[in-house]
Structures are given as C-alpha cells and as structure tokens.
Amino acid sequence: MTRLLFEFVDVFAEEKYAGNQLAVVRNAGELRDFEMQRIANEMHFSETSFIISDKEKDGYDVRIFTPMTELPFAGHPTLGTAYVIRNSIVQKPVREVVLNLKVGKIPVTFEKDVDDREILWMKQIPPTFGRTFNASVISRLLNLNVADINSKFPIQEVSTGTPFTIVPLNTLEAVRRARINKDLQLELAKEARPEVVVFCPETYDKQNNLNVRVFVDLFGIPEDPATGSGNGCLAGYLSNYKFFGSDVVDVRVEQGYEIKRRSLLRLKAHTNKGNQEIEVKVGGRVIPIAAGQLL
Numbered sequence: 001m002t003r004l005l006f007e008f009v010d011v012f013a014e015e016k017y018a019g020n021q022l023a024v025v026r027n028a029g030e031l032r033d034f035e036m037q038r039i040a041n042e043m044h045f046s047e048t049s050f051i052i053s054d055k056e057k058d059g060y061d062v063r064i065f066t067p068m069t070e071l072p073f074a075g076h077p078t079l080g081t082a083y084v085i086r087n088s089i090v091q092k093p094v095r096e097v098v099l100n101l102k103v104g105k106i107p108v109t110f111e112k113d114v115d116d117r118e119i120l121w122m123k124q125i126p127p128t129f130g131r132t133f134n135a136s137v138i139s140r141l142l143n144l145n146v147a148d149i150n151s152k153f154p155i156q157e158v159s160t161g162t163p164f165t166i167v168p169l170n171t172l173e174a175v176r177r178a179r180i181n182k183d184l185q186l187e188l189a190k191e192a193r194p195e196v197v198v199f200c201p202e203t204y205d206k207q208n209n210l211n212v213r214v215f216v217d218l219f220g221i222p223e224d225p226a227t228g229s230g231n232g233c234l235a236g237y238l239s240n241y242k243f244f245g246s247d248v249v250d251v252r253v254e255q256g257y258e259i260k261r262r263s264l265l266r267l268k269a270h271t272n273k274g275n276q277e278i279e280v281k282v283g284g285r286v287i288p289i290a291a292g293q294l295l
Helices: 034-043 075-090 135-141 172-176 182-188 229-238
Strands: 003-012 019-025 047-051 060-065 096-101 103-111 118-124 128-133 155-159 163-168 195-202 212-215 220-223 250-255 263-271 276-286 287-294
Touching: 003 220, 019 034, 019 075, 034 047, 034 060, 047 075, 047 155, 047 212, 060 075, 075 096, 075 103, 075 118, 075 195, 075 212, 075 229, 075 250, 075 276, 075 287, 118 263, 128 135, 128 229, 135 182, 155 195, 163 229, 172 195, 172 212, 212 229
Parallel strands: 019 047, 060 096, 163 195, 212 250
Antiparallel strands: 003 019, 003 287, 047 060, 096 103, 103 118, 118 276, 128 155, 155 163, 195 212, 212 220, 250 263, 263 276
C-alpha cells in the first residue's frame, strides 16, 4: 500500500491550538470506506479528510468523514485540505485549488487581508431554504425560553450542501445557555434538522459582528468549534432575510469560545442579480500543527 502521510492543521484559527482541528490523510485511494471511517474515528477530530490521490484530475478528489459518518461537504475540511494540497502537494504559489467533493466542485482561493495575512476562501453552492419551525419546539430542543429567540426572523433549515437549522437568538447570554435536550433530540430529528446553528449580534470581541454556536451531536460532535458549512448556511440566511438591512453580507463571526477553541470565520454573501441565486463565500486562516505517517 502507498504510504499514508497525514497532516494536522487548525482551521479558522488566528493562532496555534485554536480554531477547528483537522486531520488530512494523503494517497488514500487504496483505502476502503470502512477503513477511512475507522481512521476518522481514531483521529477523533470533528472531521478527517482523505485526499484520494496527489495527482490532479480537474481538481483533487477528496472525501470527508466525522468519527461516525461520511459527509458530502464540510467547511473547515475544505479549507484545511486545500491548504495541505497547495503547500505539500503543489508546493508552489497558486491562487486557487479545486476540491472534488460529493456535493460537487468547490474552489478555494488564497488571498491576503489588510494585514497581509493569508485568508483562504471557499465558494459554496447556492443555499436552498427548507422548512421553518415553531419557536416553542426549538426552544425545548435548546433548553431555552421562547422569549430568547428573535421573533423578527424565522427558524429555518438552510443547506449549502449540508443542512442546518438556523436559530436567531436575542442575546449572548441566551447563546451561552443553549444546551441540546438529548431526550428530545431524536424525537425532534424527525421534523427538524438536529444540526443546529444558533447566533446573535452580541459578541465577546467587539471587532466581530456575530457570535455563533453549532451543535452536531448526531454526527458524533456535541459542539463544533468552527463550522464552515453551518456558517455558509448562516451567510445565505443573513442575505436572504437582509439581517443587516441589505442582501450584502460581509461580516466576522466568532465561534468556539464556550469550548475554549476560539475561532474566527469571515462570511460574504449577496444576491446575484443575473440568476437571483445567493452567492456564499466563507473564509478563514489555516495554521499547520503536525505531520506524520500512518503505520
């Protein structure tokens, strides 16, 4: 079997040992599905990605697993894997890397911010908007009061490849109190997505625009420290409902504070006037942590 090299990176991190941890395994083409799943469970990060081959075929074929299941798309593995491809496989400056995921082709671009720090951006597929939900149902799921939920905006399922239920809350204090009611979770999963994004416009860091928490228990992740897919859904939601007074979204999102993994995500969205689809981009920094070989 080809040597299985791996790298650890922190995604949506402003420094080492922050953001969302990712394991990236290279040359995974000879692995069977159950072997990838076992390796992902062994790594036990929220996700592990597998680059099928170091050779590009109109993009790089990549698969993504949580400790319990495979995902068609996930945000921080997309950015982290693109970073590993550019730095360890291509090994030269390129502006874009394309990942072939189960949800389709996802381009990742490399740009510099105003402080000359590298930011990776992924363009997600246009969001789709599903069912809306009663505040009393979702408040019970989150162990909150109905009054904690912002009644000006809907509770709605949104997907840019992986669906999430978006829940607008009024205060940071309500975000901190949110806890999944596990007794209700499986029951409510029949009518509402159990993957939940809660957010509010109050923040710990005044430079940021929104505070977010993401609960994905049924994927084997009680709380995610930084969620590119969930925040992509949120960006589409913010644009669709003109949360900031316009369909144009350009914001900084903090996540992971409650679980001691501070993360920073950049969200951009707007309505394409040509086809009326909402264009969503999610960005952040990637920091290398470790590299090795699976035995």
